[in-house]
Amino acid sequence: MSTPASNVIEKTGTALPTGSEWTFPAIEAYDEAIGRVARDYALDCYPHVLEIISAEQMMDAYASIGMPVYYHHWSFGKHFLATANRYKRGQMGLAYEIVINSDPCIAYLMDENTLPMQALVIAHAAYGHNSFFKGNHLFKQWTSADAIIDYLVFARNYIAECEERHGVDAVERLLDACHALLNVGVDRYKRAPKQSLEKEKLRLKEREEYMQAQVNDLWRTLPQRQEAEQIVAEQRFPEEPEENLLYFIEKNAPLLEPWQREIVRIVRKIGQYFYPQRQTQVMNEGWATFWHYTLLNTLYDRGGVSDGFMLEFLQSHTNVVYQPPYNSPYYSGINPYALGFAMWRDIRRICESPGDEDREWFPDIAGSDWRETFEFAMQNFKDESFVAQYLSPRLMREFRFFSVVDDDTRLKLRIGAIHDDPGYRILRQQLAQQYDLGSREPNIQVWNVDLRGDRSLTLRHFVHDRRPLHDSLDAVLDHIASLWGFTVRLERQNVDGSIELVSAKQVERRLRG
Amino acid sequence: MTVRIVDRRFDSRNKSSVNRTRFLRRFKGQIRKAVGDSINRRGVRDLENGEKISISGKDITEPQFTLGQGGHRETVHPGNDRFSGGDLIDRPESGGGGGSGSGQASQDGEGLDEFVFTLSRDEFLDIFFDELALPNLVKKQLARIEQYRSVRAGYSSSGVPTNINLPRTMRGAAGRRIAIGGPYQKRLRALEAELQDLLDRQSDGDDDSAEIERLRREIARLRMRVENLPFIDPFDLRYSNRVRVPQPTTQAVMFCLLDVSGSMDENRKNIAKRFFMLLYLFLTRNYEHIDVVFIRHHTVATEVEENDFFTSRETGGTVVSSALTLMHEIARTRYSTGAWNIYGAQASDGDNWYNDSPICREILSSSLLPLCQYFAYIEITDGPPQNLWQEYEKLQGTHPGHFAMQRIAEAGDIYPVFRELFKRQD
Numbered sequence: 001m002s003t004p005a006s007n008v009i010e011k012t013g014t015a016l017p018t019g020s021e022w023t024f025p026a027i028e029a030y031d032e033a034i035g036r037v038a039r040d041y042a043l044d045c046y047p048h049v050l051e052i053i054s055a056e057q058m059m060d061a062y063a064s065i066g067m068p069v070y071y072h073h074w075s076f077g078k079h080f081l082a083t084a085n086r087y088k089r090g091q092m093g094l095a096y097e098i099v100i101n102s103d104p105c106i107a108y109l110m111d112e113n114t115l116p117m118q119a120l121v122i123a124h125a126a127y128g129h130n131s132f133f134k135g136n137h138l139f140k141q142w143t144s145a146d147a148i149i150d151y152l153v154f155a156r157n158y159i160a161e162c163e164e165r166h167g168v169d170a171v172e173r174l175l176d177a178c179h180a181l182l183n184v185g186v187d188r189y190k191r192a193p194k195q196s197l198e199k200e201k202l203r204l205k206e207r208e209e210y211m212q213a214q215v216n217d218l219w220r221t222l223p224q225r226q227e228a229e230q231i232v233a234e235q236r237f238p239e240e241p242e243e244n245l246l247y248f249i250e251k252n253a254p255l256l257e258p259w260q261r262e263i264v265r266i267v268r269k270i271g272q273y274f275y276p277q278r279q280t281q282v283m284n285e286g287w288a289t290f291w292h293y294t295l296l297n298t299l300y301d302r303g304g305v306s307d308g309f310m311l312e313f314l315q316s317h318t319n320v321v322y323q324p325p326y327n328s329p330y331y332s333g334i335n336p337y338a339l340g341f342a343m344w345r346d347i348r349r350i351c352e353s354p355g356d357e358d359r360e361w362f363p364d365i366a367g368s369d370w371r372e373t374f375e376f377a378m379q380n381f382k383d384e385s386f387v388a389q390y391l392s393p394r395l396m397r398e399f400r401f402f403s404v405v406d407d408d409t410r411l412k413l414r415i416g417a418i419h420d421d422p423g424y425r426i427l428r429q430q431l432a433q434q435y436d437l438g439s440r441e442p443n444i445q446v447w448n449v450d451l452r453g454d455r456s457l458t459l460r461h462f463v464h465d466r467r468p469l470h471d472s473l474d475a476v477l478d479h480i481a482s483l484w485g486f487t488v489r490l491e492r493q494n495v496d497g498s499i500e501l502v503s504a505k506q507v508e509r510r511l512r513g
Numbered sequence: 514m515t516v517r518i519v520d521r522r523f524d525s526r527n528k529s530s531v532n533r534t535r536f537l538r539r540f541k542g543q544i545r546k547a548v549g550d551s552i553n554r555r556g557v558r559d560l561e562n563g564e565k566i567s568i569s570g571k572d573i574t575e576p577q578f579t580l581g582q583g584g585h586r587e588t589v590h591p592g593n594d595r596f597s598g599g600d601l602i603d604r605p606e607s608g609g610g611g612g613s614g615s616g617q618a619s620q621d622g623e624g625l626d627e628f629v630f631t632l633s634r635d636e637f638l639d640i641f642f643d644e645l646a647l648p649n650l651v652k653k654q655l656a657r658i659e660q661y662r663s664v665r666a667g668y669s670s671s672g673v674p675t676n677i678n679l680p681r682t683m684r685g686a687a688g689r690r691i692a693i694g695g696p697y698q699k700r701l702r703a704l705e706a707e708l709q710d711l712l713d714r715q716s717d718g719d720d721d722s723a724e725i726e727r728l729r730r731e732i733a734r735l736r737m738r739v740e741n742l743p744f745i746d747p748f749d750l751r752y753s754n755r756v757r758v759p760q761p762t763t764q765a766v767m768f769c770l771l772d773v774s775g776s777m778d779e780n781r782k783n784i785a786k787r788f789f790m791l792l793y794l795f796l797t798r799n800y801e802h803i804d805v806v807f808i809r810h811h812t813v814a815t816e817v818e819e820n821d822f823f824t825s826r827e828t829g830g831t832v833v834s835s836a837l838t839l840m841h842e843i844a845r846t847r848y849s850t851g852a853w854n855i856y857g858a859q860a861s862d863g864d865n866w867y868n869d870s871p872i873c874r875e876i877l878s879s880s881l882l883p884l885c886q887y888f889a890y891i892e893i894t895d896g897p898p899q900n901l902w903q904e905y906e907k908l909q910g911t912h913p914g915h916f917a918m919q920r921i922a923e924a925g926d927i928y929p930v931f932r933e934l935f936k937r938q939d
Contacts, residue, residue, distance in 0.1 A: 024518055031516040051519045063532065075575055077536030081630035088631075104517075111522055126516075172539070180576050325592020334591060402593040404602075407585045415600040416587050423598055431589040442578050467584030475576035 128288030286340015672752025863899030
């Protein structure tokens with residue numbers, strides 16, 4: 001473990017295999033060499049497992065959001081077909097990495113990759129992403145790395161069992177509806193409790209019964225006394241608007257069977273697990289890219305790998321961090337790898353050799369120890385705050401960032417700010433907001449349930465910047481209505497406070513099961 | 514500390530096949546339509562290949578609440594090459610180049626208009642022939658049964674060495690050794706205890722050397738007996754037993770009657786051939802035991818080989834009844850109705866020698882239809898119905914369920930008509 005770096009050179013300098021064909025011993029040797037460098041940099045990682053998989057399995061994993069076990073659903077088949085098709089036509093190279101946030105961390109190596117690519121993936125995924133998963137506060141707070149695989153196994157088995165018992169179609173309809181609510185089915189503020197497989201199983205039965213009892217009580221149809229009724233009529237339900245639609249439906253939808261509630265819960269929990277990943281894309285990919293770049297370069301400086309290796313590595317690295325300009329046909333938004341990588345590099349530069357501008361903008365970190373600064377930044381931020389905190393004027397100039405204001409009440413687009421003195425802060429704030437999930441996605445909350453009347457559910461969309469919902473809202477409302485079992489309405493609360501009805505779905509028949 | 518490397522390449526292949534099947538199942542309707550369209554585009558000969566299918570992307574989107582176009586929004590883009598703060602610029606035509614390029618459209622990497630994917634050959638044909646069946650097929654038990662199915666039937670004490678069932682054999686051997694050796698072992702233990710007793714007493718001074726000697730000999734003899742028990746005996750051998758169960762078979766014969774007269778132009782012949790090709794493919798794929806008889810006719814009918822049927826270019830006048838007579842002849846001599854389900858499919862442009870059409874109807878109604886489970890007639894014409902059609906129409910009323918007729922005007926009708934004729938009826 002504590003082999004001094006100088007020994008490493010002697011020992012592995014000539015020993016690392018060359019060539020493009022990989023072998024198991026070669027991968028092992030590279031992993032060991034990279035691991036040693038990572039330890040010299042004090043990267044704190046979960047232990048990891050490398051799994052060699054075929055291209056087909058890689059596509060498989062792609063289709064099921066990178067997860068090794070997942071329940072069955074047609075949409076994964078669709079993604080698989082789409083991926084396979086593009087891969088066969090050569091339109092896309094396959095993932096160069098998939099890594100599972102679990103303990104131990106699982107990194108996939110594709111058997112068609114060359115040896116330098118495998119080394120790159122090991123450095124990127126098994127050390128880069130891995131240390132991010134372990135350190136970042138969002139992952140620590142929201143995901144339990146030790147339990148996720150167990151939970152997925154539980155979920156798959158449970159859903160398979162439901163399919164057997166209640167029919168594939170019924171389960172499919174339910175999953176469709178749940179998937180439609182995935183992005184409005186996450187808790188943003190509460191903390192998810194950890195569950196292990198055993199506990200989950202133990203509590204399953206208990207929970208089913210308890211929840212059913214709760215729901216029944218809420219929907220009690222026995223006549224109540226007059227006075228009580230008056231009080232109840234005053235009460236709103238839910239007392240506070242609820243932003244997690246899946247959670248609300250799981251707990252309160254009147255007509256769901258226990259197994260249906262459990263499936264809603266499963267989809268919700270898995271969605272929650274991916275929530276941090278969606279919030280830290282730039283940071284996470286940038287971090288992993290920074291570390292594969294740094295680790296392999298250090299290995300090269302120590303004489304561990306050959307020039308040929310570095311050439312191949314640098315070529316794919318350059319492809320990954322390429323940012324096409326806005327007017328390029330390849331442009332499809334800001335490349336998170338490019339921005340993330342550039343930002344981490346920039347932070348290191350600010351720490352190690354700050355200029356006057358850096359001292360003015362970043363008095364806290366200019367000249368500080370870069371590893372400490374890195375750890376702090378990696379642990380305590382998400383994309384939004386990371387950009388707001390660390391995007392430097394120099395980087396904005398390098399990327400030649402500019403902002404475009406698109407206002408549908410004006411005939412022309414307006415350039416809001418560019419990379420100049422008056423523009424830096426505006427640009428930085430704007431870009432940070434762009435990474436805020438809250439502003440990227442509509443704010444829709446459960447507003448009211450008409451407990452005493454027709455049991456209808458009212459959702460409210462809080463409009464921001466006058467941006468309307470996409471037309472898909474009707475299809476989503478259909479799904480919500482099928483879960484809720486009674487009429488569902490969607491209202492819009494405009495900026496001026498006025499309320500208007502956007503759409504309503506009547507449910508004709510009350511179908512049980 | 515070395516890293517764990519797991520080779521998963523050979524695990525769970527086709528893990529996603531379930532999801533794939535689910536996908537195909539869910540969009541069966543759209544896919545079937547696409548399959549139907551594609552069959553019209555391609556030659557029937559290469560039906561055996563997979564097919565690229567495209568269905569509308571709109572049908573398969575998974576809806577979510579997202580923000581739409583409109584309102585006020587500000588986005589940051591890289592690569593500024595000409596703008597300064599406050600500039601006003603025209604809106605770009607659509608998304609792409611000019612600035613407010615929408616990253617949304619291709620978030621999961623695919624266009625939204627068409628979803629294209631490749632079906633394997635089996636999937637293609639499955640969907641292609643889905644829910645099709647030969648009508649009125651009945652199981653006709655035959656005296657001469659040709660088909661057997663091999664089923665497990667426990668274990669037997671005789672058989673061929675390849676069928677030896679080791680667990681069973683070893684279990685039996687162990688049981689036999691315990692059963693036969695048990696009494697010896699028991700006696701052995703008793704004798705050994707006795708011997709030990711004597712030896713102890715001898716050391717105390719008593720002299721029982723003769724008795725000891727006897728015991729020792731006895732023990733040795735018993736040991737020998739036990740050791741002589743064979744570890745495995747031919748008696749122990751057990752073989753997995755399989756018996757052949759006769760299977761009821763369904764035999765069917767399909768008569769394909771093709772009009773190659775002069776009035777059938779190249780286009781019509783092609784349509785007819787494609788129809789029969791489809792029929793042939795369907796029969797050979799979905800039914801294991803089926804005979805197909807190819808009959809070609811102009812003024813005279815001949816029975817031909819598959820290859821000649823689909824490729825020959827012979828031509829002449831038209832006497833449809835010749836083919837029907839030949840079919841009846843062949844059916845009577847080779848395919849007894851007791852053993853065979855008889856089917857007929859006839860394709861013609863309906864242009865028959867005028868006096869012949871009533872004869873055709875007569876042959877069908879009096880001699881052929883009573884033999885047949887199902888007879889389908891397709892008329893390939895885009896004009897008004899011909900005389901044969903008019904005659905045949907009378908049959909429809911008198912033989913419901915056993916006689917069907919359809920018209921094909923162009924290649925695009927082949928598949929729908931085929932489906933219509935061979936729809937599963939239950």
